[in-house]
Amino acid sequence: MTLPSWQSENLGSMARTALWLLQVVGVDGTFTKVELREAFPDVAQIDRRLRDLRDHGWKIDTSRDDPTLTQQEQRFVAAGAEVWLPGKAKAPKHKASITAAQRAKILAADSYMCRACGVAAGELYEDSITPAVLNIARRKVLLPDGSTDYQTVTECKRCGAGGSERTVELAQVLAQVNALAPMERQVLTAWIEADQRTLGPLEKAWGVYRSLPENARKAVAAALAGDND
Ligand SMILES: [Zn+2]
Structure with missing residues (x-):
């Protein structure tokens, strides 16, 4: 199958970044952020598109993963999803629904309680006669290496209300702990x-x-x- 060109105007910037890695950098090739920005002078947040690719299974190493790289260099290790194909750029892995077995495992790991307020399933809230309902929520976790992970956590319906996606900045938490x-x-x-x-x-x-x-x-x-x- 012939790949579209990374310079194709019809593609989104994440798809173009993926194709640039394949067509210009090549698997196992290294590149710098400066080279990436020079290839996409018209895209404002090209670094972010590169990070988005990691959510789609693309493996891109930094000097933290691979000590032979300098701080400026990154290595394109392996391609992930074909994000230039219609539909493939959507449905990132965190949208997948969890199975009953996964749900049971997460609840057990979280001691069957809301990790935010500590209420257990069926327990009454102090200020109400409504028993608590536990759900499994997904958290976007920014890892210290700049990549994004999606992790699950048990949360009661009340604490989860509002619904907007919450982000955990793990590097910040680790820095606070290290400062103790x-x-x-x-x-x-x-x-x-x-x-x-x-x-x-x-x-x-x-x-x-x-x-x-x-x-x-x-x-x-x-x-x-x-x-x-
Ligand atoms: Zn709660």
């Missing part, structure tokens, strides 16, 4: 292991301190200040 002090990281690790916010020695000490009479509170504060001398 060693003791904070230990506490967070314990919460993650328990899958709930448990009371550590610090919270317990605070709980006891807060309920103390004034003089006893002063004694605790003085003991702490004494530690610092």
